[in-house]
Amino acid sequence: MTRPRRLRALGAVATATAFALLPAVPAHADAIRDQQWGLEALHTDEAWQTTKGKGITVAVLDTGVDDEHPDLAGQVLPGKDLIGFGAGRGDRSWALHGTAMAGIIAGRGNGPGRADGVLGVAPEAKILPVRVILESGDASRSKARESRGTALADGIRWAADHGADVINLSLGDDSESAHPEPGEDAAVQYALGKGVAVVASAGNSGDKGDRTSYPAAYPGVIAAAAVDKYGTHAAFSTRRWYATVSAPGVDVVVANPDRHYYIEWGTSAASAFVSGAVALVRAAHPGLSPAQIKSLLTDTARNSPSGGRDDARGYGLVDPAAAIKAGAKLRPGDLNARSAEAGYSDEYFGPGPAPKEDDGGPAGWLAPSAGGLGAVLLALAVVLWRGRNSGGRNTGGGNTGGGNTGVGSTAAPGYGPFPTGPLR
DSSP states (O other): OOOOOOOOOOBOOSOOSEEOOOOSSOOOHHHHHHTOHHHHHTTHHHHTTTOSOTTOEEEEEESOOOTTSTTTTTTBOOOEESSOOSOOTTSTTSSHHHHHHHHHHHOEEESGGGOEEEEOSSTTSEEEEEEOOOOTTOTTHHHHHHHOTTHHHHHHHHHHHTTOSEEEEOOBBOSTTOOOOHHHHHHHHHHHHTTOEEEEEOOSOTTTTOOOOBTTTSTTOEEEEEEOTTSOBOTTSOOOTTEEEEEEOSSEEEEOTTSBEEEEOSHHHHHHHHHHHHHHHHHHOTTOOHHHHHHHHHHHOBSOOTTSOBTTTBTSBOOHHHHHHHHTTOOTTSSOGGGGGTTOSSSSOOSOOOOSOOOOOOOOSSOOOGGGTTOOEETOOOOOOBOTTOTTTTTTOOOOOOGGGTTTOTTSSOOOOSOSSOOO
């Protein structure tokens, strides 16, 4: 019996209604960079001594990417729109989440010496945008759910066939009705078989029962859990057997098509950081398989939990510099491609969650930032900085969607990364 075509409650699970309060005056460019604590946490300076991701393409399957954003100029390749309708360029509900994720992965900054704006983990990698979901504020969201049921699976296959080296899936369904879709699982296996690493958000249901999230739970996927700047498991980050590694997911600075910058949280951001890390490893060692890359990430992760792994943080904080160094000792083909499924005893389900004993203490890689940046203020957002060339688009910063029906939780069919109402 065939299941009706539908777009499941795929939510862009990173960004939600938690932001940090900053002074009302526009922040200078260095204030943006100073708040990108995730780059230091991932030892990107060390990794960049080897590569910044040149020659690698990261497919961002999301709500679309603003290829005209100053931080992404020249980085975004022609992509694919598998929805075909909904908000367009200049609308409030267009490419918010996808642009944010692309910036984390491959932002290059802007302005003199590219000292302004957001810098990504792999700033010389290219972004391949594939539009597979709509923002929560998009009026066509319901129509997309009803008529574009295979968009995610189709997008994974399209990306694998059009040059992607890494596929980032900062989205997921962790609703009470979430279940594995054979078409999606097959698409993931297709991509892995073509040598494409697949990274996904672990889910944002940590305070809602730790429900299994798909596509993170499909075999072979590198599932990213979220931690804060002290290395502590973020309460919202789902604890499940499939957690591979952890990455920054709290107080993350992101770019937006409105030319403002926001501080947001979620496992979508963690997924983007991990995708950037994978891009660096692939650039340094292009012959390695997805299974080898996954093993490298787990073997070289820092701040590992007691016992080496737990469901909250996986094997620890992803460390691309360490993975690049360890990768020099591997030869292509040392691991079979199917070994990327290690840890899964059944087709979809592993042995079950580990006891919730150790979320990990502070990692100590950064001191507390000034001005209370670490504080989480629910349902509050501020503009961090407006680029010089905003062009008047969405100048009020108003974006709709979000709340608990959006990206903060995928339990409801919302996709939008920002809270309801204008952001001032």
